[in-house]
Amino acid sequence: MLGRWAHWTAGHSPPGPFRARFWRSPLRGPWFTAVLSVVLLPGITLMFLTGLASYAAYDPNLAPVNDTTPDKGLLGSWLPAWPAGPWWLYWVTQGVHVILGLVLIPVVLAKLWSVLPKLFEWPPARSVAHLLDRASLLLLVGGAVFELVTGVMNIQYYYAWPFVFYQAHYYGAWVFIAAFVVHVAFRLGRMVSALRSRSLIRELRTPLSATRAEPPDPDRLVSPDPAAPTISRRGALGMVALSSLALLMLSVGQTIGGRARSTALLAPRGQDLGTGPNDFQVNKTAAMAGIVPVDDSWRLQLHGTVSRSLSRAKLLALPQHTARLPIACVEGWSTGIQTWTGVRLTDLADLAGAAPGDRLLVESLQRGGFSAATLSPGQVRTPDALLALQVNGADLSLDHGFPARIVVPALPGVHNTKWVTRLTFSAG
């Protein structure tokens, strides 16, 4: 039935974009699309893997308090525990995830432009297989743009959506990747043969005056009636590359930190805060977390096989350890490397009579999300894991978690809990 309907509609195409002659750009063609695809294939694969790492870094399977998507089922219950090193691990995976996502935006847009006539393909469905393929493309395009839009808005604190970011971005990624895998599997051959149809070197040497449309292709990306070109193929690809380069150069400084930060002119965390010991980026201010200044009555509640209550003076009298670590945020920026001083978590575990395999529940005075996190035994026992009391030789400022905060290598920013009030060691 679909076949007869398709046969009838084929001869009755609506006007405008549904007619092949509407599309006149001489640049559209399989080679042009394939060049963008060969960038997107590894790029998107890396985005998905670093995204999975981003979720795994919260150690969602260690304790419910760590899990932002507890109904994930098969979409992540198998993720391994997150290691406590190397110290730069999360800094790199999350930095790559966010910055690469920005860099790929122009490539995704160019790709959508290059295949635009396919949206208006007529007849809309030639067969059941064709209909399913087009439905899959809806998930592919919708998923890709949904992930980019939610990611870009989230790193700018623009929560103008009717959902929770963590769930939308994580499950949206799975909807997308399901369509992406099939898309790649059944079009990889076409991409490779399209790439072989022209020499990249020769194309980069072809000026506007010598630019011609690609020969007609079975997918009908090439216009049947191409207009005279107004830009060369190398010019159009160069424009995409330049846009990606601009996004990279104006944002990567917020990930690297230090002196590079001032180059991140358009990124949310591109402002240099000064040279004082506490003058580095704050994820959540004390005011927003509902923290009132903490006085001398503060005590750290330490629980294990024994319970203790420790004042800040007592903590400072314990052996102090110094670690040079960055704190990296899920939003892709970092504090850069800072020098943290405090009591090793492994020393506090011993003080509480904890067993070597015990995990640690950290609770904060703050209100709202991420007021508690559970650390794995490996994270507790790593030598540079601290309950930090000082940074860069000075007491922590209130915004940075005074009187005490957690600092653990390779741990996502929000799990480096500030304003710690209670530490509970248990077998889990």
Add this chain to the structure above:
Amino acid sequence: MTRRESLQTIALLASFVVAGYAAVRLLAGNPIGIGAWFASSAIIHDLVLFPLYAGLDAVLVLLLRRHPTWATVGGVAWLNHLRVPAAVSGLLLLVWSPLILRLPTAFHAASGLSAQPLLPRWLAVTAVLFGLSLATLLARIATKRR
């Protein structure tokens, strides 16, 4: 159905099972709201962004086709010296518009930072892009004259 089509159909159906499993969880909180955002994402480039940028570009190209004498300056075509900086600047605005337009109220509360510098910074980057483009145009005109 050819063998390839059958294989593709089976693969697509399998991918829909995975996508469906994820979609149930994606939509759980707010099916209509999230569904609308997802559907909008699928068409925002093709039906909103593309008509905007292609429309603007088409007007410009048409104008220069009607008046070929306007298309060159000093014997050099200037169209792409306008297109390239406009595209890069437009894209930077598209990506960073929430902070440039100071829409997120949570930004200052969370970070302690002001979004105020971002609009002047974007304007400055835009000026530099157009400036560099103009400089290359002038250089091309100078080489042509020599």
